[in-house]
Amino acid sequence: MGAMAADLSLLLTVAGDIHLKSARTQRRLRRTLRHNLEAALARESPTAVIVAGPQGRMMVTAHDQATLEAAADAAARVFGIYRVIAVRRLAVPDLESLTTQVAELARDRVRGHTFAVRVRRRGAQPWRSVDAERAIGAALLDDSTGVDLSTPEVEVRAEVYDEEAFYVERTWDGTDGLPLGTQEAVLSLLSGGFDSPVAAWMMMRRGCPVDFVHFMMDCAQSEHALAVAYEMWRRWGAGTRPRAWVIEFRDVKQALLDHVDGSHRQVVLKQLMFRVASAIAEAERLPALVTGESVGQVSTQTIWNLAVIDRVHSSTVLRPLAGLSKDEILEWARRIGTHDLSARAKEVCNLSTGPVEVAAQARRLARATATLPDDLVERALRTRRVLPLAEWHPGLDLNAEAVGR
Numbered sequence: 001m002g003a004m005a006a007d008l009s010l011l012l013t014v015a016g017d018i019h020l021k022s023a024r025t026q027r028r029l030r031r032t033l034r035h036n037l038e039a040a041l042a043r044e045s046p047t048a049v050i051v052a053g054p055q056g057r058m059m060v061t062a063h064d065q066a067t068l069e070a071a072a073d074a075a076a077r078v079f080g081i082y083r084v085i086a087v088r089r090l091a092v093p094d095l096e097s098l099t100t101q102v103a104e105l106a107r108d109r110v111r112g113h114t115f116a117v118r119v120r121r122r123g124a125q126p127w128r129s130v131d132a133e134r135a136i137g138a139a140l141l142d143d144s145t146g147v148d149l150s151t152p153e154v155e156v157r158a159e160v161y162d163e164e165a166f167y168v169e170r171t172w173d174g175t176d177g178l179p180l181g182t183q184e185a186v187l188s189l190l191s192g193g194f195d196s197p198v199a200a201w202m203m204m205r206r207g208c209p210v211d212f213v214h215f216m217m218d219c220a221q222s223e224h225a226l227a228v229a230y231e232m233w234r235r236w237g238a239g240t241r242p243r244a245w246v247i248e249f250r251d252v253k254q255a256l257l258d259h260v261d262g263s264h265r266q267v268v269l270k271q272l273m274f275r276v277a278s279a280i281a282e283a284e285r286l287p288a289l290v291t292g293e294s295v296g297q298v299s300t301q302t303i304w305n306l307a308v309i310d311r312v313h314s315s316t317v318l319r320p321l322a323g324l325s326k327d328e329i330l331e332w333a334r335r336i337g338t339h340d341l342s343a344r345a346k347e348v349c350n351l352s353t354g355p356v357e358v359a360a361q362a363r364r365l366a367r368a369t370a371t372l373p374d375d376l377v378e379r380a381l382r383t384r385r386v387l388p389l390a391e392w393h394p395g396l397d398l399n400a401e402a403v404g405r
Helices: 023-044 065-075 095-110 129-143 195-205 219-236 250-259 265-283 303-310 326-336 362-370 376-382
Strands: 009-014 049-052 058-061 081-089 114-122 154-161 164-173 186-189 210-216 243-248 288-290 316-318 385-388
Touching: 009 023, 009 065, 023 049, 023 058, 023 065, 058 065, 065 081, 095 114, 095 129, 095 154, 095 164, 114 129, 129 154, 186 195, 186 265, 195 210, 195 219, 195 288, 195 326, 210 219, 210 265, 219 243, 219 326, 243 376, 250 265, 250 376, 265 288, 265 303, 265 362, 265 376
Parallel strands: 114 154, 186 210, 186 288, 210 243, 288 316
Antiparallel strands: 009 058, 009 081, 049 058, 081 164, 154 164, 243 385
16 A cells, blocks of 8 residues: 555445445444444554544544554455545535645646546535536646546546545545345355355355355365465454364265265265255354355366255355356455465365266265265264364364364
Protein backbone atom coordinates (compact mmCIF):
# COMPACT_ATOMS: atom_id res chain seq x y z
CA MET A 1 0.00 0.00 0.00
CA GLY A 2 1.32 3.43 -0.90
CA ALA A 3 1.82 6.25 1.56
CA MET A 4 -1.33 7.77 3.02
CA ALA A 5 -1.62 10.87 5.15
CA ALA A 6 -2.67 10.26 8.72
CA ASP A 7 -5.76 12.51 8.43
CA LEU A 8 -7.42 10.26 5.86
CA SER A 9 -10.39 8.03 6.62
CA LEU A 10 -11.72 4.88 4.98
CA LEU A 11 -15.15 4.94 3.38
CA LEU A 12 -16.64 1.45 2.96
CA THR A 13 -19.06 0.41 0.25
CA VAL A 14 -21.10 -2.73 0.90
CA ALA A 15 -21.72 -5.48 -1.64
CA GLY A 16 -24.55 -5.30 -4.11
CA ASP A 17 -25.90 -8.58 -2.73
CA ILE A 18 -26.84 -6.72 0.44
CA HIS A 19 -28.67 -3.94 -1.39
CA LEU A 20 -30.86 -6.49 -3.16
CA LYS A 21 -32.38 -7.75 0.10
CA SER A 22 -35.46 -6.53 1.94
CA ALA A 23 -35.01 -3.75 4.50
CA ARG A 24 -35.31 -6.23 7.37
CA THR A 25 -32.75 -8.61 5.86
CA GLN A 26 -30.41 -5.73 5.07
CA ARG A 27 -30.39 -4.72 8.71
CA ARG A 28 -29.49 -8.27 9.75
CA LEU A 29 -26.73 -8.54 7.14
CA ARG A 30 -25.29 -5.17 8.09
CA ARG A 31 -25.19 -6.12 11.78
CA THR A 32 -23.21 -9.23 10.93
CA LEU A 33 -20.96 -7.27 8.57
CA ARG A 34 -20.15 -4.76 11.31
CA HIS A 35 -19.45 -7.58 13.79
CA ASN A 36 -17.02 -9.20 11.35
CA LEU A 37 -15.36 -5.89 10.54
CA GLU A 38 -14.91 -5.19 14.24
CA ALA A 39 -13.32 -8.64 14.66
CA ALA A 40 -10.99 -8.06 11.71
CA LEU A 41 -9.89 -4.66 13.00
CA ALA A 42 -9.44 -5.96 16.56
CA ARG A 43 -7.02 -8.55 15.23
CA GLU A 44 -5.07 -6.48 12.71
CA SER A 45 -5.65 -2.79 13.52
CA PRO A 46 -6.92 -2.65 17.11
CA THR A 47 -6.88 1.14 17.54
CA ALA A 48 -8.88 1.85 14.37
CA VAL A 49 -12.44 3.00 15.01
CA ILE A 50 -15.64 2.42 13.05
CA VAL A 51 -17.73 5.59 12.76
CA ALA A 52 -20.95 6.55 11.01
CA GLY A 53 -20.46 7.75 7.47
CA PRO A 54 -22.70 9.56 4.99
CA GLN A 55 -26.10 8.05 4.17
CA GLY A 56 -25.66 5.15 6.59
CA ARG A 57 -22.28 4.04 5.28
CA MET A 58 -19.50 2.86 7.57
CA MET A 59 -16.21 4.69 7.88
CA VAL A 60 -12.99 3.78 9.67
CA THR A 61 -10.69 6.33 11.27
CA ALA A 62 -7.26 6.02 12.83
CA HIS A 63 -4.67 8.27 14.47
CA ASP A 64 -1.69 7.29 12.33
CA GLN A 65 -0.84 6.10 8.85
CA ALA A 66 0.29 2.59 9.80
CA THR A 67 -2.96 1.89 11.66
CA LEU A 68 -5.09 3.09 8.75
CA GLU A 69 -3.08 1.02 6.27
CA ALA A 70 -3.60 -2.08 8.38
CA ALA A 71 -7.30 -1.26 8.69
CA ALA A 72 -7.65 -0.93 4.91
CA ASP A 73 -6.01 -4.32 4.37
CA ALA A 74 -8.26 -5.93 6.99
CA ALA A 75 -11.48 -4.34 5.71
CA ALA A 76 -10.77 -5.41 2.13
CA ARG A 77 -10.78 -9.03 3.33
CA VAL A 78 -14.16 -8.87 5.08
CA PHE A 79 -16.87 -10.59 3.06
CA GLY A 80 -19.70 -8.23 2.19
CA ILE A 81 -17.47 -5.19 1.59
CA TYR A 82 -17.34 -4.24 -2.06
CA ARG A 83 -14.82 -1.43 -1.95
CA VAL A 84 -12.56 0.36 0.52
CA ILE A 85 -11.86 4.00 -0.32
CA ALA A 86 -9.24 6.21 1.32
CA VAL A 87 -10.82 9.66 1.41
CA ARG A 88 -10.10 13.16 2.64
CA ARG A 89 -13.12 15.07 3.90
CA LEU A 90 -13.76 18.36 2.11
CA ALA A 91 -15.47 21.55 3.27
CA VAL A 92 -18.96 22.66 2.21
CA PRO A 93 -19.54 21.00 -1.17
CA ASP A 94 -20.97 23.88 -3.24
CA LEU A 95 -19.63 23.62 -6.77
CA GLU A 96 -17.10 26.43 -6.54
CA SER A 97 -15.71 25.22 -3.22
CA LEU A 98 -15.60 21.62 -4.42
CA THR A 99 -13.75 22.63 -7.58
CA THR A 100 -11.16 24.66 -5.70
CA GLN A 101 -10.44 22.00 -3.07
CA VAL A 102 -10.25 19.03 -5.43
CA ALA A 103 -8.05 20.91 -7.89
CA GLU A 104 -5.65 21.92 -5.12
CA LEU A 105 -5.35 18.35 -3.85
CA ALA A 106 -4.96 16.82 -7.33
CA ARG A 107 -2.65 19.37 -8.96
CA ASP A 108 0.63 17.62 -8.15
CA ARG A 109 -0.79 14.26 -9.28
CA VAL A 110 -1.85 15.43 -12.73
CA ARG A 111 1.22 17.53 -13.48
CA GLY A 112 2.84 16.12 -16.59
CA HIS A 113 0.13 13.47 -17.10
CA THR A 114 -3.14 12.99 -18.91
CA PHE A 115 -6.12 12.85 -16.57
CA ALA A 116 -9.85 12.41 -16.19
CA VAL A 117 -12.19 13.62 -13.45
CA ARG A 118 -14.87 11.31 -12.02
CA VAL A 119 -17.43 12.71 -9.59
CA ARG A 120 -20.01 10.45 -7.98
CA ARG A 121 -22.93 12.30 -6.45
CA ARG A 122 -25.69 11.11 -4.09
CA GLY A 123 -28.38 13.47 -2.85
CA ALA A 124 -29.89 16.74 -3.99
CA GLN A 125 -27.40 19.28 -5.32
CA PRO A 126 -28.18 22.19 -7.68
CA TRP A 127 -25.55 20.86 -10.13
CA ARG A 128 -24.87 17.63 -11.95
CA SER A 129 -21.87 15.33 -11.68
CA VAL A 130 -20.80 16.28 -15.20
CA ASP A 131 -20.85 19.97 -14.20
CA ALA A 132 -18.38 19.25 -11.40
CA GLU A 133 -16.21 17.12 -13.66
CA ARG A 134 -15.96 19.87 -16.26
CA ALA A 135 -15.23 22.56 -13.68
CA ILE A 136 -12.50 20.54 -11.93
CA GLY A 137 -11.05 19.48 -15.29
CA ALA A 138 -10.84 23.09 -16.45
CA ALA A 139 -9.08 24.07 -13.22
CA LEU A 140 -6.45 21.34 -13.71
CA LEU A 141 -5.98 21.51 -17.47
CA ASP A 142 -3.00 23.88 -17.54
CA ASP A 143 -1.05 21.66 -15.10
CA SER A 144 -1.53 18.50 -17.16
CA THR A 145 -0.75 17.19 -20.62
CA GLY A 146 -4.44 17.02 -21.42
CA VAL A 147 -7.72 15.26 -20.71
CA ASP A 148 -8.15 11.59 -21.67
CA LEU A 149 -11.51 10.19 -20.67
CA SER A 150 -10.81 6.67 -21.99
CA THR A 151 -7.33 5.72 -20.70
CA PRO A 152 -6.10 8.53 -18.44
CA GLU A 153 -2.80 8.22 -16.65
CA VAL A 154 -4.39 9.75 -13.55
CA GLU A 155 -7.98 9.61 -12.35
CA VAL A 156 -9.15 12.43 -10.11
CA ARG A 157 -12.14 11.29 -8.09
CA ALA A 158 -14.56 12.88 -5.66
CA GLU A 159 -17.61 11.54 -3.82
CA VAL A 160 -20.49 13.79 -2.76
CA TYR A 161 -23.27 12.71 -0.37
CA ASP A 162 -25.86 15.39 0.42
CA GLU A 163 -23.87 17.98 2.40
CA GLU A 164 -20.69 15.93 2.69
CA ALA A 165 -17.92 15.64 0.13
CA PHE A 166 -14.72 13.59 -0.06
CA TYR A 167 -11.60 13.62 -2.19
CA VAL A 168 -10.58 10.07 -3.11
CA GLU A 169 -6.92 9.23 -2.54
CA ARG A 170 -7.03 5.52 -3.33
CA THR A 171 -9.40 2.57 -3.66
CA TRP A 172 -9.11 -1.15 -2.97
CA ASP A 173 -11.43 -3.85 -4.23
CA GLY A 174 -13.12 -5.73 -1.43
CA THR A 175 -14.15 -9.36 -1.44
CA ASP A 176 -17.84 -8.65 -2.19
CA GLY A 177 -20.31 -11.45 -1.42
CA LEU A 178 -22.38 -11.93 1.73
CA PRO A 179 -21.18 -11.32 5.31
CA LEU A 180 -19.70 -14.45 6.80
CA GLY A 181 -22.22 -16.03 9.17
CA THR A 182 -25.38 -14.96 7.37
CA GLN A 183 -25.82 -18.42 5.81
CA GLU A 184 -25.64 -21.86 7.41
CA ALA A 185 -22.27 -23.40 8.26
CA VAL A 186 -20.90 -26.14 6.01
CA LEU A 187 -18.28 -28.88 6.30
CA SER A 188 -15.41 -28.75 3.80
CA LEU A 189 -13.39 -31.85 2.87
CA LEU A 190 -9.83 -30.54 3.03
CA SER A 191 -6.80 -32.10 1.38
CA GLY A 192 -4.41 -29.15 1.54
CA GLY A 193 -3.95 -29.01 -2.24
CA PHE A 194 -5.10 -26.16 -4.46
CA ASP A 195 -8.75 -27.07 -4.98
CA SER A 196 -10.36 -27.61 -1.58
CA PRO A 197 -9.22 -24.30 -0.01
CA VAL A 198 -10.54 -22.36 -3.01
CA ALA A 199 -13.88 -24.19 -2.77
CA ALA A 200 -14.11 -23.40 0.94
CA TRP A 201 -13.29 -19.74 0.29
CA MET A 202 -16.01 -19.48 -2.33
CA MET A 203 -18.60 -20.75 0.14
CA MET A 204 -17.28 -18.32 2.76
CA ARG A 205 -17.87 -15.53 0.26
CA ARG A 206 -21.49 -16.65 0.06
CA GLY A 207 -21.84 -16.14 3.82
CA CYS A 208 -21.19 -19.73 5.00
CA PRO A 209 -18.90 -20.32 7.98
CA VAL A 210 -16.74 -23.33 7.12
CA ASP A 211 -15.62 -26.19 9.32
CA PHE A 212 -13.09 -28.64 7.93
CA VAL A 213 -12.59 -32.40 7.90
CA HIS A 214 -9.24 -33.89 6.95
CA PHE A 215 -8.46 -37.57 6.41
CA MET A 216 -5.03 -38.37 7.81
CA MET A 217 -3.07 -40.70 5.53
CA ASP A 218 0.32 -39.09 6.16
CA CYS A 219 1.18 -37.10 9.28
CA ALA A 220 3.30 -34.48 7.51
CA GLN A 221 0.62 -33.88 4.89
CA SER A 222 -2.02 -33.55 7.62
CA GLU A 223 -0.04 -30.83 9.34
CA HIS A 224 0.29 -29.11 5.99
CA ALA A 225 -3.47 -29.32 5.36
CA LEU A 226 -4.25 -27.77 8.75
CA ALA A 227 -1.71 -25.03 8.07
CA VAL A 228 -3.66 -24.17 4.92
CA ALA A 229 -6.97 -24.16 6.84
CA TYR A 230 -5.45 -21.98 9.56
CA GLU A 231 -4.18 -19.48 6.99
CA MET A 232 -7.64 -19.39 5.41
CA TRP A 233 -9.21 -18.55 8.75
CA ARG A 234 -6.52 -16.01 9.68
CA ARG A 235 -6.87 -14.09 6.43
CA TRP A 236 -10.57 -14.43 5.71
CA GLY A 237 -12.48 -15.77 8.70
CA ALA A 238 -12.82 -12.77 10.99
CA GLY A 239 -15.84 -13.14 13.25
CA THR A 240 -15.91 -16.97 13.12
CA ARG A 241 -14.43 -19.83 15.16
CA PRO A 242 -14.08 -22.77 12.76
CA ARG A 243 -13.33 -26.33 13.79
CA ALA A 244 -11.23 -28.97 12.06
CA TRP A 245 -11.92 -32.68 12.36
CA VAL A 246 -8.98 -35.01 11.79
CA ILE A 247 -9.84 -38.62 10.86
CA GLU A 248 -7.26 -41.41 10.97
CA PHE A 249 -7.48 -43.02 7.53
CA ARG A 250 -4.28 -45.04 7.27
CA ASP A 251 -6.11 -48.27 8.15
CA VAL A 252 -8.65 -47.48 5.45
CA LYS A 253 -5.86 -46.92 2.96
CA GLN A 254 -4.29 -50.26 3.81
CA ALA A 255 -7.62 -52.08 3.60
CA LEU A 256 -8.17 -50.70 0.11
CA LEU A 257 -4.71 -51.77 -0.98
CA ASP A 258 -5.32 -55.25 0.41
CA HIS A 259 -8.85 -55.91 -0.82
CA VAL A 260 -9.91 -53.64 -3.72
CA ASP A 261 -8.88 -53.80 -7.36
CA GLY A 262 -6.60 -50.92 -8.40
CA SER A 263 -9.03 -49.52 -10.97
CA HIS A 264 -11.73 -49.01 -8.32
CA ARG A 265 -9.67 -47.94 -5.27
CA GLN A 266 -9.89 -44.21 -5.89
CA VAL A 267 -13.66 -44.19 -6.25
CA VAL A 268 -14.18 -46.45 -3.23
CA LEU A 269 -11.82 -44.21 -1.22
CA LYS A 270 -13.94 -41.20 -2.11
CA GLN A 271 -17.11 -43.07 -1.14
CA LEU A 272 -15.66 -43.89 2.26
CA MET A 273 -14.51 -40.31 2.82
CA PHE A 274 -17.96 -38.99 1.97
CA ARG A 275 -19.66 -41.50 4.26
CA VAL A 276 -17.48 -40.41 7.18
CA ALA A 277 -17.86 -36.69 6.39
CA SER A 278 -21.62 -37.10 6.03
CA ALA A 279 -21.83 -38.80 9.43
CA ILE A 280 -19.94 -35.90 11.05
CA ALA A 281 -22.09 -33.33 9.27
CA GLU A 282 -25.27 -35.05 10.45
CA ALA A 283 -24.03 -35.27 14.04
CA GLU A 284 -23.02 -31.61 14.04
CA ARG A 285 -26.15 -30.40 12.22
CA LEU A 286 -24.17 -29.07 9.26
CA PRO A 287 -26.53 -29.18 6.28
CA ALA A 288 -24.01 -29.53 3.45
CA LEU A 289 -20.56 -30.77 2.49
CA VAL A 290 -18.17 -28.76 0.30
CA THR A 291 -15.54 -30.24 -1.99
CA GLY A 292 -13.02 -28.90 -4.49
CA GLU A 293 -14.05 -31.26 -7.26
CA SER A 294 -14.06 -29.94 -10.83
CA VAL A 295 -15.89 -31.95 -13.47
CA GLY A 296 -13.49 -34.07 -15.50
CA GLN A 297 -10.34 -32.82 -13.78
CA VAL A 298 -9.29 -36.34 -12.71
CA SER A 299 -10.75 -39.79 -13.22
CA THR A 300 -12.79 -39.79 -10.01
CA GLN A 301 -14.41 -36.49 -11.02
CA THR A 302 -16.28 -37.58 -14.11
CA ILE A 303 -20.00 -36.90 -13.87
CA TRP A 304 -20.65 -40.63 -13.64
CA ASN A 305 -18.20 -41.19 -10.79
CA LEU A 306 -19.43 -38.14 -8.87
CA ALA A 307 -22.93 -39.53 -9.15
CA VAL A 308 -22.02 -42.98 -7.82
CA ILE A 309 -20.00 -41.41 -4.99
CA ASP A 310 -23.02 -39.37 -3.92
CA ARG A 311 -25.27 -42.44 -3.79
CA VAL A 312 -23.56 -43.81 -0.67
CA HIS A 313 -24.33 -40.89 1.66
CA SER A 314 -27.23 -38.60 2.47
CA SER A 315 -25.64 -35.14 2.61
CA THR A 316 -26.11 -32.30 0.16
CA VAL A 317 -22.78 -31.69 -1.61
CA LEU A 318 -21.76 -28.23 -2.86
CA ARG A 319 -19.10 -28.20 -5.58
CA PRO A 320 -18.37 -24.53 -6.31
CA LEU A 321 -15.44 -25.38 -8.61
CA ALA A 322 -17.42 -27.78 -10.79
CA GLY A 323 -17.15 -25.66 -13.93
CA LEU A 324 -13.65 -24.20 -13.44
CA SER A 325 -10.47 -25.25 -15.22
CA LYS A 326 -7.29 -26.01 -13.29
CA ASP A 327 -5.72 -22.75 -14.44
CA GLU A 328 -8.72 -20.82 -13.14
CA ILE A 329 -8.50 -22.63 -9.79
CA LEU A 330 -4.79 -21.82 -9.54
CA GLU A 331 -5.51 -18.17 -10.24
CA TRP A 332 -8.12 -18.11 -7.48
CA ALA A 333 -5.60 -19.75 -5.12
CA ARG A 334 -3.17 -16.92 -5.85
CA ARG A 335 -5.86 -14.32 -5.23
CA ILE A 336 -6.87 -15.71 -1.85
CA GLY A 337 -3.29 -16.35 -0.69
CA THR A 338 -3.24 -20.16 -0.45
CA HIS A 339 -1.33 -20.94 -3.65
CA ASP A 340 2.19 -21.05 -2.26
CA LEU A 341 1.18 -23.15 0.76
CA SER A 342 -0.84 -25.55 -1.37
CA ALA A 343 2.04 -25.92 -3.83
CA ARG A 344 3.98 -27.74 -1.09
CA ALA A 345 1.34 -30.46 -0.76
CA LYS A 346 2.22 -34.00 -1.76
CA GLU A 347 -0.11 -36.62 -3.14
CA VAL A 348 -1.02 -39.24 -0.53
CA CYS A 349 -4.46 -40.29 -1.80
CA ASN A 350 -3.46 -41.94 -5.07
CA LEU A 351 -3.94 -45.66 -4.44
CA SER A 352 -4.51 -46.72 -8.04
CA THR A 353 -2.36 -49.12 -10.00
CA GLY A 354 -2.98 -48.50 -13.67
CA PRO A 355 -6.01 -46.72 -15.16
CA VAL A 356 -8.84 -45.61 -12.86
CA GLU A 357 -12.38 -46.54 -13.86
CA VAL A 358 -14.00 -43.37 -15.23
CA ALA A 359 -17.55 -44.77 -15.24
CA ALA A 360 -17.62 -47.05 -12.23
CA GLN A 361 -20.74 -49.22 -11.99
CA ALA A 362 -22.56 -49.06 -8.68
CA ARG A 363 -22.89 -52.85 -8.43
CA ARG A 364 -19.16 -53.38 -8.99
CA LEU A 365 -18.34 -50.76 -6.37
CA ALA A 366 -20.75 -52.46 -3.97
CA ARG A 367 -18.98 -55.79 -4.53
CA ALA A 368 -15.60 -54.11 -3.97
CA THR A 369 -16.83 -52.47 -0.78
CA ALA A 370 -18.20 -55.80 0.46
CA THR A 371 -14.66 -57.17 0.56
CA LEU A 372 -13.70 -54.56 3.17
CA PRO A 373 -14.15 -55.00 6.94
CA ASP A 374 -17.77 -54.34 7.89
CA ASP A 375 -16.90 -51.80 10.57
CA LEU A 376 -14.30 -49.82 8.60
CA VAL A 377 -16.30 -46.57 8.59
CA GLU A 378 -17.27 -46.90 12.26
CA ARG A 379 -13.63 -47.51 13.22
CA ALA A 380 -12.55 -44.44 11.28
CA LEU A 381 -15.22 -42.32 12.99
CA ARG A 382 -13.99 -43.44 16.41
CA THR A 383 -10.55 -41.96 15.61
CA ARG A 384 -11.89 -38.46 15.00
CA ARG A 385 -10.37 -35.54 16.82
CA VAL A 386 -11.81 -32.04 16.71
CA LEU A 387 -9.61 -28.98 16.96
CA PRO A 388 -10.62 -25.32 17.28
CA LEU A 389 -8.67 -24.01 14.32
CA ALA A 390 -7.52 -20.92 16.21
CA GLU A 391 -5.61 -23.23 18.57
CA TRP A 392 -3.67 -25.03 15.83
CA HIS A 393 0.09 -24.50 15.73
CA PRO A 394 2.93 -26.21 13.85
CA GLY A 395 3.99 -29.45 15.50
CA LEU A 396 0.66 -30.07 17.25
CA ASP A 397 0.26 -33.79 17.98
CA LEU A 398 -2.86 -34.67 16.01
CA ASN A 399 -3.09 -38.05 17.73
CA ALA A 400 -3.07 -36.62 21.25
CA GLU A 401 -6.20 -36.73 23.40
CA ALA A 402 -5.59 -33.05 24.11
CA VAL A 403 -6.88 -32.27 20.65
CA GLY A 404 -10.26 -33.43 21.88
CA ARG A 405 -13.01 -35.72 20.70
